Amino acid sequence: MKRIEAVNDFVIKFANVNGSGSTSANELFAKAILRMGVPVSPRNIFPSNIQGLPTWYEVRVSEKGYQGRRGGVDMMVAMNPQTWDADVAELEPGGYLFYDSTRPLPPSKFRADIHVIGMPLTDICNAIYSDPRQRQLFKNIIYVGALSVLLGVDGEVIEALFAEQYKGKEKLLDSNVRALHLGRDFAKEHLDAPLGIRVRRADAVGEQIFVDGNSAAALGCIYGGATVAAWYPITPSSSVAEAFQKYCARYRVDPATGQNKFAIVQAEDEIASIGIVVGAGWNGARAFTATSGPGVSLMTEFIGLAYFAEIPVTIINVQRGGPSTGMPTRTQQADILSCAYASHGDTKHVLLFPEDPHECFEHAAAALDLADRLQTPVFLMTDLDIGMNQRLCQPFEWDEAREYDRGKVMTAEDLEAGKDFGRYKDVDGDGIPWRTLPGTHPTRGSYFTRGTTRDAYARYSERGPDYVYNVQRLLKKFETAAGLVPQPVLRDATRKTRLGVIYFGSTSPAMHEALDVLTDAGIHLDALRLRAFPFPQVVAQFLTDHDEVFVVEQNRDAQMRSLLVNELDVDPARLVRVLHFDGTPITARFITQAITQHVHAEAVTSQRKVKDHNLRECTA
């Protein structure tokens, strides 16, 4: 029988029951491999549930550093009888099935083309522990111990992780180490180790850090100077607000007074959340909210107000599967259009597309600057895949000399000096007007902010010319934004090509891997990674420079493609859809296959065209 043989390049998936404490054990396993210098990318695939439903944890081990979901499973740790059949079926031929053999299973429950490793986990636990919760929790640690032997993971590395985790809690430390040894000893004594797939120490991690995008975005808000946060709990964004709270407690409490340099409100709904952010932004504090698609739907009226009244607002949208309640614990990039054009009337909003936690941090801080500079809502468009999973990425960076860009705010001195103040007046050609903050000057600079139309001096007006001046200025401001947002990243093919590919956000790692595979197969593509909307000039140029451009995205309706067509007047026929939208993160295999198929099909068609043409000529 075939046996998958691979060192530092495999996928292992844990099938567990939600609420059984498996996640922390599985994380421990992933982190141990990381500590051996081998990159991993874990993904928590969980249900909208607290206890009882199936949950999976998939770890891709890749010395090459590929962080995208690969597709396929080389080893299954099948700990959930509910999903047994599907889990067994998912294994690649020659793969490994690890299971709890306490209760015998009929041969029909297995496959002939996989390697089965049984371990009586329940028996072992029941013999040692009497407390049901302990039996449950330590079962997880015991299987991590056994796996570490099977896969060649250093036991001491795991013990070192325990020591960090349970510093000062010696009792917990001891009991975990004991469980680990139980597993390791059993495996050494009873199981054939190592397997064909295994881990070997390497030096491929370097300076990189291991963190989830939601924590990173929250930290970006700390560094970017956000002081007011308002939110309403919603998966998968709640951990942004929770992380912000945690970092505030660490970094934002004045040591002298004990007072907080922040205010966090868990509001009654998303409407109130965005309202609080609008109020704080109007009054000169940097403010943000974190939400997901359904929350953005509720916020749209306020988003229109902030756009039209020109108020800085930062919205972190950790996207999940839509529409409606959709797939609350699955990932998608399906809010592109609903955010780009959120609210009634003619509106357009700035969107940022971070690719990983490193950029979640960077873009969150940038969003706060951009919101102030542009006096408008700015969306940070992350998704569940990067938001809720720990990802290996470049360390966070902060330039000590960096100042906050507070944009055009008139001071009391400006007003005192008699500087002309027209709240909605473009004075320097970039479409961005000056603003004043409440309470600045006793007699000058006050105005009445409203969502109704007004003239350049903020006086109520429904005159056509006043309205047109204002909305044209907003368009000009949007053009200005295109030059201020994070610019696209270009990755040229190794040889000249008429094909291009556009991608963004969490698709990055899968796309990069696919590009390597495609290049090896002789398909060359220039690649452009979008980092923001509005699209900078270079995007239009990229489209002009290529005959065909694949647009890879994680939604059904090719929303980014629509946005490109709509905003850049590009011929839609030249933009080829590559769409992945089943709620799982896109894979390199999927992208490679889609692009390869299209390129091959096209080669056949174009040959046929040549033939037809020749034929017609002959007939003539």
Next chain:
Amino acid sequence: MTYLAKPRLHHPSLTTNKVGYTRRDYEGKISTLCAGCGHDSISAAIIQACWELDIEPHRVAKLSGIGCSSKTPDYFLGASHGFNTVHGRMPSVLTGANLANRDLLYLGVSGDGDSASIGLGQFAHVMRRGVCMVYIVENNGVYGLTKGQFSATADRGSKSKKGVINSDSPVDLIGMALQLGATYVARSFSGDKAQLVPLIKGAISHGGAAFIDVISPCVAFNNHAGSTKSYDYVREHNEAVNRIDFITPRSEITTDYAPGEVVEVLQHDGLTLRLRKLHDGYDPTDRLAAMNHVQTHQARGEVVTGLLYVDPDASDLHEALNTSATPLNALGRQELCPGAQALAKLNAALR
């Protein structure tokens, strides 16, 4: 409305207050509401209260939702920043503004449609949080700007201008504010300036969530027989529980009062409210008794007015959140950014 602007020129003999402003300096744009609208009287009362309390106009932030009432912040305190937000959502915007700068005075102006229908949720939650503000509902029981539909505060059995009888129970904003934790709850009548101005002054000096429900008749759509929000009805059924006689920094009780006739409440900013009781045994510091009294008298068709409840030890959201004394909008990079060194340490912990 009138289109004739009053001249901006002030008569040199106009009295100025302690901060150097005349009463006219507290005015705003000319009202576009109907002549005789109760809302204009409330605007005048706000102007009077702010002038008398020596408040600098630019230190006030005026926020409103949508509707006739919500237009009024344009008609007073022209030197203050105003924000006419979206329908029913003024409370959240006010909350955010307040969090950004605790040093300003926040005045929320809303109507019965804005607060009791579309905005009932936000009304409730802003009271729960104890946001330091003066929240005035200009309550006329009718949608004026869309021409006469019943609002959620219209009493059951009251008659619309078109003759329709309202069959729905009214939303009792006073009852809700009392139950949800507002620390200054009052009701007044736009036609009783002598009562309203001191109530607004009391609310301004309160230091917590202050709510005033002001019955403000709509002359165009709800001032007819059969309405319970008309000038005539309110005048006939007004039952004031007390009167705020004056507010001065800790002045002596004069001998004009019989024992037990006066309640004194020391406010947040050091001012003292002196309440003259009009109802025997009414204690405005007893929340449960206030709820009971208001409900009992409302059931009899009376309009209970006055300072219904005040908590002399009120606290606010900033206190609950322990926010810095320096307003959050005045903190810069130095105070807010942990810096590169802290980040390097954090990176190390994530490996």
